[in-house]
Amino acid sequence: MKRALNFNAGPAALPEWVLEEAKKTWMDFNHTGMSVMELSHRSKTYDDVHNEAIMRLRNLLSIPDNYEVLLLQGGASLQFTMIPMNILTKGKVGAYVLSGSWSQKALKEAEKIGETTVLASSKDSNYTFIPELDKNTIPENAAYVHITSNNTIYGTEWQDFPEGLSVPLVADMSSDILSRPINIEQFDLIYAGAQKNLGPSGVTVVIIKKDLLERSSDSLPTMLNYNTHAKSNSLFNTPPTLGIYLLSLVLKWAENIGGVESLAKVNSEKAKLLYDVIDESDGFYKGHAEKDSRSKMNVTFTLPTDELSKDFLNQAKEAGFVGLNGHRSVGGCRASIYNAVPVENVRQLADFMKKFQEQVK
Amino acid sequence: MKRALNFNAGPAALPEWVLEEAKKTWMDFNHTGMSVMELSHRSKTYDDVHNEAIMRLRNLLSIPDNYEVLLLQGGASLQFTMIPMNILTKGKVGAYVLSGSWSQKALKEAEKIGETTVLASSKDSNYTFIPELDKNTIPENAAYVHITSNNTIYGTEWQDFPEGLSVPLVADMSSDILSRPINIEQFDLIYAGAQKNLGPSGVTVVIIKKDLLERSSDSLPTMLNYNTHAKSNSLFNTPPTLGIYLLSLVLKWAENIGGVESLAKVNSEKAKLLYDVIDESDGFYKGHAEKDSRSKMNVTFTLPTDELSKDFLNQAKEAGFVGLNGHRSVGGCRASIYNAVPVENVRQLADFMKKFQEQVK
Ligand SMILES: Cc1ncc(COP(=O)(O)O)c(C=O)c1O
Ligand SMILES: Cc1ncc(COP(=O)(O)O)c(C=O)c1O
Ligand SMILES: [Mg+2]
Ligand SMILES: [Mg+2]
Ligand SMILES: [Mg+2]
Numbered sequence A, B: 001m002k003r004a005l006n007f008n009a010g011p012a013a014l015p016e017w018v019l020e021e022a023k024k025t026w027m028d029f030n031h032t033g034m035s036v037m038e039l040s041h042r043s044k045t046y047d048d049v050h051n052e053a054i055m056r057l058r059n060l061l062s063i064p065d066n067y068e069v070l071l072l073q074g075g076a077s078l079q080f081t082m083i084p085m086n087i088l089t090k091g092k093v094g095a096y097v098l099s100g101s102w103s104q105k106a107l108k109e110a111e112k113i114g115e116t117t118v119l120a121s122s123k124d125s126n127y128t129f130i131p132e133l134d135k136n137t138i139p140e141n142a143a144y145v146h147i148t149s150n151n152t153i154y155g156t157e158w159q160d161f162p163e164g165l166s167v168p169l170v171a172d173m174s175s176d177i178l179s180r181p182i183n184i185e186q187f188d189l190i191y192a193g194a195q196k197n198l199g200p201s202g203v204t205v206v207i208i209k210k211d212l213l214e215r216s217s218d219s220l221p222t223m224l225n226y227n228t229h230a231k232s233n234s235l236f237n238t239p240p241t242l243g244i245y246l247l248s249l250v251l252k253w254a255e256n257i258g259g260v261e262s263l264a265k266v267n268s269e270k271a272k273l274l275y276d277v278i279d280e281s282d283g284f285y286k287g288h289a290e291k292d293s294r295s296k297m298n299v300t301f302t303l304p305t306d307e308l309s310k311d312f313l314n315q316a317k318e319a320g321f322v323g324l325n326g327h328r329s330v331g332g333c334r335a336s337i338y339n340a341v342p343v344e345n346v347r348q349l350a351d352f353m354k355k356f357q358e359q360v361k
């Protein structure tokens, strides 16, 4: 069986090893005579799966003990509202850095809950760069600062994160979590839908500093209160057990290949392959992102004309590349090269890009 | 490979055919070279999976066109709060029938949102029966009446549903949806976590009458507003694609064996096997539920002493039966015999129960 050259933005390629492992246990998990989905979420066998997933994430990202790791449902989109519901307390203001569509959506949900402010934005340039955060603009009554670490649609990524803020830092890391080492202690809340770097869709990871949990009001709906899930080890109600098992396998795979340091090295290599083609194309391929804001996860580019972009996408599809269409807000092309995308596939894409350019000349 | 005798309350047994089918496509769905989880949720291939799941549910349950079928995340527990958020409008009261722990939890979430009232309850008898709903007790300003069609923990089930109510009827059908024919038009909103009769955990089905959607306020958080999902065919954000694929397979399996009429027939047969053992045991096995409230999905019973219950559970476990421990609120034993549990397995349990009783005498 030939694996596709999968450059989907999410849900995205998974490590072949993960698929093979899951297949092995599919009908009979751990000699139970049941698939993992058929286990009770209150059974010892499932509990081990659940705790292993959490422990692996803790180890891979060196998450200190004063942070909770929650495995939730609803996607990153539900976090857009859970965050202000839980931590945007009365009299405070949610402070947002706008670096793309997802931060805009996060802001929109916060506006429904309480006061908000925009600290910086690159909207006027169609989000071609990560705007500078000037600490002096953070209001004294800020409840938190929210950033989007990687902008999936525009292909920009924070290179360094704000340090020494006097208020909690919240980051949507949906599309670059586990792609590079981070210092968890710079953050107070990190969240990510699993479907790019962590596993299948249907699981959302929330990493939250324990002292932030004190803000959540008891009057919140039970399922929307972080404390509910923190207190019950994310087993308050039935968790998405199959998704969590697959998450755990992805994390095991990440451990096996050497953890985030190794992943980061390969990710840099992969991104360089594509950005080099862009930079050496004499302007034939034009990157959407400014160089100092380039994402290592989503490489966005356009061709000289819409017609050529179309041709490129059609021929790429013919050649077996999947998921290269750019999002409509940017147009052109996007190659999502998450952790599970093999270097070899990226090299094939780089070669294809070069050949396409030559052929057109 | 020997399949377990799985009587889990949920997540629960799935049809072996579903597991086999999913396994076949695991590494290469529909000749895409990708697993179904690796497909973009915006791709044609996934869209077909998604729509097929919805269409199959529509067909199996004869859902009329004036109802939306939503595929959400968060479990039935998130519906406990989404329902009052969306349809418990100002000045109105949410009216609940209490028939078990789940209805109590549903009520508790509604209390956080608005005014509520309890129309009937069997709490004083430890929920051994479905309380009678006297229509005259429904307040004029009721926003809706909420019932739990099957009480997973106590093993009771509504036999006939209220008819001709002047207010919308909302039902938590988590543990008996698709187990018997129902007249959808008696209901205005039906919801169910998938993990008993429909598939793996991580998918929640909501069937809602379109005119009820008018109640949801635009000020609701986007993800918690039913209209968001109705307008986007449950593709507003990334859906749990793998779970929905498995749901679709379960529904195909249900079609293949003849739909809900056939399922209901087999379910009655299975339930009779166990209730007959109870009724013919001279009081050795004592059903928790009163006869006219018995569930065909969860058969709950105790033995003469806690010691005997323990022995029974230990020996049953030894003999390969899984998931027979009763919930702590009832004690004793519970056999969950959802759609996917084969008659043959239930017969084995019935025989085991008879033998255990003989052996003890
Ligand atoms: C950065 C970012 N945030 C949020 C989301 C929304 O995630 P979900 O679909 O899980 O709600 C996405 C999805 O692509 C994303 O890339
Ligand atoms: C009748 C009923 N309602 C609600 C729930 C809660 O479902 P979930 O765990 O999907 O939130 C359950 C779970 O067992 C149930 O049986
Ligand atoms: Mg973006
Ligand atoms: Mg801090
Ligand atoms: Mg119950």
Ligand SMILES: [Mg+2]
Binding pocket: B165, B167, B168, B169, B185, B186, B187, B188
């Ligand atoms: Mg009605």
